[in-house]
Amino acid sequence: MSNLFHLIYASQAVHEFSRQDIVELLSDVKQKNQQLDVHGMLLYDKGSFFHILEGDKEIIHDLFDQIVKDEKYQKVTKIIFEAIPKMFFSDWSMGYSSLSRSELEQMDGMNDFFVGQTCLSGIDQGRATKLLRAFSCGRWRST
Amino acid sequence: MFKGIDFSHAFQPIIDINKGDIVSYEVLLRGKSHEAPWVVFNKVEKQDLPLFDQYNREKAIALASRLGLDRSINLNFLPRDILADEGSCLIKTIEACRRHGFNSKQLTIEITESEFVENYDALSNILNNVRRENIVIAIDDFGAGYAGLNLLASIQPDLIKVDMSLLRHINENGPRQAIVRAMSRVCLDLGIDVLAEGVETEEEFDWLRSIDISLYQGFLFAKPVFESLPTVDDLKFKIPTNSFTSVCCYGT
Ligand SMILES: Cc1cc2nc3c(=O)[nH]c(=O)nc-3n(C[C@H](O)[C@H](O)[C@H](O)COP(=O)(O)O)c2cc1C
Numbered sequence: 001m002s003n004l005f006h007l008i009y010a011s012q013a014v015h016e017f018s019r020q021d022i023v024e025l026l027s028d029v030k031q032k033n034q035q036l037d038v039h040g041m042l043l044y045d046k047g048s049f050f051h052i053l054e055g056d057k058e059i060i061h062d063l064f065d066q067i068v069k070d071e072k073y074q075k076v077t078k079i080i081f082e083a084i085p086k087m088f089f090s091d092w093s094m095g096y097s098s099l100s101r102s103e104l105e106q107m108d109g110m111n112d113f114f115v116g117q118t119c120l121s122g123i124d125q126g127r128a129t130k131l132l133r134a135f136s137c138g139r140w141r142s143t
Numbered sequence: 144m145f146k147g148i149d150f151s152h153a154f155q156p157i158i159d160i161n162k163g164d165i166v167s168y169e170v171l172l173r174g175k176s177h178e179a180p181w182v183v184f185n186k187v188e189k190q191d192l193p194l195f196d197q198y199n200r201e202k203a204i205a206l207a208s209r210l211g212l213d214r215s216i217n218l219n220f221l222p223r224d225i226l227a228d229e230g231s232c233l234i235k236t237i238e239a240c241r242r243h244g245f246n247s248k249q250l251t252i253e254i255t256e257s258e259f260v261e262n263y264d265a266l267s268n269i270l271n272n273v274r275r276e277n278i279v280i281a282i283d284d285f286g287a288g289y290a291g292l293n294l295l296a297s298i299q300p301d302l303i304k305v306d307m308s309l310l311r312h313i314n315e316n317g318p319r320q321a322i323v324r325a326m327s328r329v330c331l332d333l334g335i336d337v338l339a340e341g342v343e344t345e346e347e348f349d350w351l352r353s354i355d356i357s358l359y360q361g362f363l364f365a366k367p368v369f370e371s372l373p374t375v376d377d378l379k380f381k382i383p384t385n386s387f388t389s390v391c392c393y394g395t
Binding site: 004086127128131140 | 271272274275276277299301331332333334335336
């Protein structure tokens with residue numbers, strides 16, 4: 001893919017999402033994103049989402065338009081939309097994390113992001129990682 | 144075309160205290176007898192300056208390669224250099240890096256906003272296009288002159304270098320502390336690294352470290368060194384190892 005971009009946004013959930021709600025949302029989202037060759041990761045913590053989308057520039061742009069317009073679930077704040085050198089989450093059609101540490105550690109590839117600085121310094125220090133860290137430190141929350 | 148102009152370069156280390164190591168070197172123009180940059184620039188016809196700048200950068204890359212550079216290299220660009228000819232100077236610089244065996248990841252471009260930029264959109268488009276080459280984009284002298292919030296909002300760099308005028312005696316200056324603390328919060332929110340430039344005293348360093356700034360450049364650690372890449376052992380100030388506490392909190 002030549003025009004690889006990522007878009008990262010944070011949002012405030014309109015209602016509290018249960019684990020079941022998220023699982024349902026994800027199975028829906030995953031399928032759509034697979035068709036579009038869009039990858040990424042979604043985090044949810046106490047009423048706030050943090051979503052990284054990677055893929056073709058135009059496709060991501062249009063997808064984000066849809067997500068913003070769909071006000072049933074969330075109020076969206078765009079953080080960044082920029083070109084990236086490579087896919088960071090290519091193995092995932094849409095990962096999910098609830099930010100619980102023990103759960104994170106069970107998820108393949110997830111724990112790297114959160115288990116302290118020694119691990120963090122070993123992986124790509126791209127923008128997605130830095131923003132994930134900011135979110136995990138309580139930034140971009142609705143309250 | 145610039146054969147008559149004798150010049151070379153000095154290298155000033157950039158230190159990451161989280162890694163306890165030198166991560167990059169900023170390249171600075173010098174005369175052959177170590178003269179300041181303006182002495183060299185004065186010998187260049189005004190209309191030739193953009194061409195000279197590019198020649199200067201490519202020569203610096205060649206020198207860094209001869210010196211065995213195995214870290215990153217920081218090179219300076221003016222917005223008008225980048226805006227001219229759709230950013231061709233960036234592409235040429237990236238190509239020069241590759242020719243000398245460097246990975247584009249090792250290249251940091253520092254953009255100084257020394258004059259008013261009229262077309263932020265054009266600048267941001269060009270930069271977004273070279274982003275895929277995996278270079279690091281930095282705003283230099285942040286907080287001095289024109290380099291400010293507009294540039295930050297429109298180009299979303301990977302790194303900002305906080306101007307030394309904001310850091311001078313920061314350990315005892317309330318307004319500067321408030322500004323730099325807020326800047327560093329903004330940068331955390333936007334996924335931007337912060338570098339403290341021109342740090343001269345241990346007191347300034349201690350204060351900056353207390354708000355979790357991890358990248359440093361300044362006389363406290365090392366002055367620019369002519370035609371040489373100083374190593375960690377050459378640093379005047381031993382890099383204190385950072386405690387690994389501040390990075391992450393876990394939600395429940
Ligand atoms: C937190 C959250 C993340 C979402 N992420 C995506 C996504 O990555 N891809 C997608 O197609 N829809 C996503 N959606 C759903 C969109 O908001 C929207 O409902 C959907 O794209 C509409 O598609 P439809 O009109 O085909 O039903 C997300 C919704 C929420 C609440």
